[in-house]
Amino acid sequence: MALTLKDRVMARAGTAPTASAEDIQHDRADGAEETPAGHDEQAAASFAEWLGRYGRDVEAALPAHIDAGTFLAVVRGTLPDLIGRCTPASILQAVITCARFGLLPDGQQAVITVENRTAVFIPTYRGYVELMYRSGLVKSVVTGMVYEGDEWEFEPTAPAPLDFVHKPQILASAENRGKPLFAYAFAWLDGGVRSAVSIITREKAEEIRDEFSRSYQQAEKTGARNSFWHLRFDDMWVKTALRALAKLVPTSAELRALVAVEQAAEDGRPQILAVLDPEATALEADALRAAAAAEASQDVPTASALPRKASAGRGRTPRRRNRDRNKRR
Incomplete structure (x- = not known):
């Protein structure tokens, strides 16, 4: 076999x-x-x-x-x-x-x-960019970090691409550019359309790191401080923005x-x-999160909240809807 x-x-x-x-x-x-x-x-x-x-x-x-x-x-x-x-x-x-x-x-x-x-x-975040390009729907991916000394403007209600502008002071010294404020990522799609902008502040990046990164938690616990969040924080910051962008663009x-x-x-x-x-795997992770939330709140999860495969229920007759129609007749 x-x-x-x-x-x-x-x-x-x-x-x-x-x-x-x-x-x-x-x-x-x-x-x-x-x-x-x-x-x-x-x-x-x-x-x-x-x-x-x-x-x-x-x-x-x-x-x-x-x-x-x-x-x-x-x-x-x-x-x-x-x-x-x-x-x-x-x-x-x-x-x-x-x-x-x-x-x-x-x-x-x-x-x-x-x-x-x-x-x-x-x-790495470059790996994410590579797979976005391979989808055939993403023509260009732009990532960056906005610093205190940069010129920038973000107006979510404005139409793209007027909603976000970043003019980095690339010739300024590191001291004059100041501290990084947030990481961002966006994509130009097939047909010249620009995606929404993914923006991750330092506070948000640290919140995601503290809650979801098991390697960071372990490195903090042991005192090793050798996780990628410890060694390459800015790269992980930009990568977090890219992972958020993956939810905003057509993905493969x-x-x-x-x-x-x-x-x-x-x-x-x-x-x-x-x-x-x-x-x-995604369904299993959703089920585990739903069970943990239900246990924490002492609530019983309803059937509608349970994760289902995209193919589940296809080709089946909606029985209750048919019975209701028969009653009206």
Whole structure:
């Protein structure tokens, strides 16, 4: 029987294809030693062994327009930092997830980092922009940061593009430009139409970080202060504006899946399930949030509030409506 990519990944990760999300939570790499600084030959041998075991699955996951040799060359430079520090299953799943989006884990489009002995795929804001372009509906994406010394105006009730103007003082010194006030993002769409402007203040960015970023919370708890919010706050600030923009422009299934995959990482859930079945993952996340809200308020969630797949109910006869019509007749 032919196996799907999902089946092969689960099998190679030592997990049955029918396993639930809870069943494939990554085990801690107990007893794993930190990879010592070795010679290039040792790194090459490790990559060759890894490629021999998983190369076919990685190539199968890549979009047709991404060259497998280029992608694997970038992965080759990433693996030495992961092998020995993460479980093999988590490395495989992070690389497969990255491959499915066709984003290079080169620090520009995406990164694969280590969190609690687990390899995690994280797209950068440039990765989000790349997927917006691929949709074919977005012609240009503009991001920026407004500083105290800049000229700007925002009038939401004015028609686009007159509602937002930003004139940065690019020749001014950092001291004269002042502190950053907010990050923004907007897109020019097919036909010359401009999207709404996504604006994220520092207060809003910190609120989102504190509430939703598990890696930031963990880094604060341990005192490591090594999350991306700690190390690259401005990049994460702009990325937050881009994620908000994704809700304001025509998006592809690929971009929606990218949001679901990144949220899965923040929630501590396996990313590979989100990329292979983003709709089911989104429904699961909605259900968990609804249950948490109901428990907090002691309210019983109504049936209408439960998340449903877009295809649910299609082709069914609205029975109550038909009965009402018969009564009127």
